[in-house]
Amino acid sequence: MLVEWLEDPDAAKQLAVWSDVAGLDLVRLGTTATADEIVDTAVTQPLVVAAALLAAGRLDLPPAVPVAGHSVGELAAAAVAGVLSPDAAVALAAVRGREMAAACALEETGMAAVLGGDPDAVLARLAELGLDPANINGAGQIVAAGPVAALAELEAAPPERARVKRLPVAGAFHTRFMAPAQDALREHAGGIDTADPVRPLLSNADGAVVTDGADALRRLVDQVTRPVRWDACMDTLRALGVTATTELPPAGALTGLVKRALKGTTTLALKTPGDLGTAHELIGASS
Secondary structure: OOOOHHHOHHHHHHHHHHHHHHOOOHHHHOOOOOHHHHOOHHHHHHHHHHHHHHHHOOOOOOOOOOEOOOOOHHHHHHHHOOOOOHHHHHHHHHHHHHHHHHHHOOOOEEEEEEEEOOHHHHHHHHHHHOOEEEEEEEOOEEEEEEEHHHHHHHHHOOOOOEEEEEOOOOOOOOOHHHHHHHHHHHHHHOOOOOOOOOOOEEOOOOOOEEOOHHHHHHHHHHHHHOOEOHHHHHHHHHHOOOOEEEEOOOOOHHHHHHHHHOOOOEEEEOOOHHHHHHHHHHHHHHO
């Protein structure tokens, strides 16, 4: 996922630095590692943040451009907004991934996407089974999380007009099951310096534009046990008058949600350096 980005010598040097702060060989993991290695939560999270920030470093973003990230992507968004340094964001992602992986090992939990159906009926069914709506993504998608036995019941008897797709994740992210990880993150966050955002930063908690750096960091810590309200983030993008979006790598999933929820929005999934020219044209046209 990083081979083409690392053709830039400056990017290769930057990733070597982030490897040190993460305690992981992100260069190898982003180029020659096996699929089994990079799906480990402890690896995936810092790798995703590093990939996003390598691309962001090649973009010239005007101050008015809002930024948002989904789940661990919110750490990268916080760095793009100037709340965290890129080094601090990658280090925080490494702690987050490691501690969430450890929390996943305590109980057998998982996640499943519920696609379609009436949202209220979906939420009622999750409550009936003792499952949490870990991601409310909009565009007809709610992600359920909790014990695997309850997820199996959901698959066997989904809400009316909905289908259930089990997700290949280690556990019930963004739920009470991640409380130990939240405690560890809070301790680590105590040593992080923050700054107020230099551009509009949307929060996963409620879609609000965060204007205080310390508050943004608190929200990042609390995020691991709270639902991701990507639907609210897209509502805010609409209210801000956003007409075009560029999704940083590894890109694709959020672009699909924006296409379905924000009809008429021009979208770009920025996957390789070859997409940077289009991204700059899009940002310039919409600024």
